[in-house]
Amino acid sequence: MSETLADYAARHGLKQSAARPPLRKYIQDVWARRNFIWAFASAKNISMYTDSRLGQVWQLLTPILNVAVYYLIFGVLLNTSRGIPDFIPFLVTGVFMFGFTQRSIQSGSKSVGDNLSLIRALYFPRATLPLAIAVVELQQLLTSLIVLMAIIFAFGEPLTFNMLLFLPILVLQLMFNIGASLVVARLGAFNRDITQLLPFIMRTWLYASGVIFSLPTLMGPGSKLAQYPWAADLLQMNPAYVYIELSRHVLLGKYSDYVENTLNMQHVGQLWLYAVIWSVVALVGGFLFFFRAEERYGRG
Template sequence: MSAPSPSAPLVEEVAQQPSRNQGAAALAAQHGLTRIGGRPRLSAYLKDLWQRRHFALKLGSSRAYARNQDSFLGQLWAVLTPLLWAGVYLFVFGVLLKTDRGVENFAGFLVIGVFLFRFTASSISAGAKAITGNSSLISSLQFPRALLPIAVVVAEFVALLPELVVLAALVLVTGEPVRVQWLLLLVAVGLQLLFSLGVAFIVARAVAEIRDVGNLIPFVIRALMYVSGVFFSIDHYAGGGLLGDILTHNPMAIYLELGRASLLEGQSVGLDIWAWGAGFAVVTLVGGFLYFWHGEEKYGRV
């Protein structure tokens, strides 16, 4: 009879390793432990996200407040910046280029366009850096990464709130009467908020996976600014035909139109435009969130 090989205990140990790993995995799952950086089930992810919602709200509001703390005028810049841009655009497009054709109150029309477009544009720009700009936070703490795009959009929304008050005052100065329809602005901004959050989810993952996408985003935002009717009436310059339909049903053009119809007496929209706005908001938010969640396990390696 031959003597047992010296390597026999080692072979037996290796053979038993898979079963031990499976037992440890089952025990971890039983106690709710998950792999670091793994993607949890959607239901568990949503539950965890809801439980930590206060983190996103606090982080977003803190970032919004801290933006202009080092400047002399402080938080006034949150209002002065869009005002200055509106003044520049009013001179260039209203005085020099005469794009005020087809608009009764071009000053109010332009100011609404600049303020509302800035909100979504800033949400997209900040959302693109939500993952890549928080690598230290991601590598040190375990939490639903969707909190980061949510936080940046919350920051932009907090910055928008005082702008809406100034916007209402400017509309009054341009001669618009106070109407009950002004309350619809809250609905329009709410839909725009959901849409902006959905886009933030999309660009956050896209830039995390392909950094070059981040270099393209400023060009996309600038193109959107010129085709969304921020400075001119799409109906007047491109009304009718396929091009007019495409420009009119651009999501940003939809939300600008809803905002203007809420505040300007000379602007009106039908229920179909509200339906388009709601549809874009829901589809973009749900689709963007699912797209972001599906890449959850990749963000720990950013």
């Protein structure tokens, strides 16, 4: 009888190079490549603007220009700034923090498809690719935070210990971004149409996340949103809104006082609960979702 390739491989102890390992072993392999993830992200971050004359300066200019456009349209023309103290720091915080999640998800959706040659040439845990994308966006955000903090202090916000709470918020949002990136990375690996659809989804998400308006203000007495408490609850559970609003409460003391004293709303504790739940569910669920298709990436 002629021997099959499977029998031949078994007899010689050969294994499929891209076979999915046990979950624990896979996590260990990903952790062992943490230096590769950081180096890969740093190299990608540097190469991102090599073709432009201003280079890395665009990391600062892009969010600033976005803020300028949003302020002109929504702050000046549509007057969504009414009642909000120091609307510019409020808007900058929203744009920067939402952009962190937006870019992580949109870039993560292409992380597998754009690296097929690397996947087919070498074996490594494929989860390192969307993880590296999340690190790229973290590095860009850390650069942008220089501008954010400068604007906050320029509008008279004092340096307080409460601002240290921004660090755990950033960690929780990073965990959520990684999980979401892993989900869209698997979807985008097998259906590239996802990458075309995501910009429309993200734009809609932006308008529902309190980036350019204050949800507590819209929930005030006599407002239309106050007549539909279930809609207000859904908007408050929105993960993008949760991380943005928490960031505003710890960085912008005037805005925090405005919400708590003027609007009589004490919802920060609830936001912290939502933030932890979203980060854990997204990270664990996203990692498992991506892991289950490990042996399929790069085929075809």
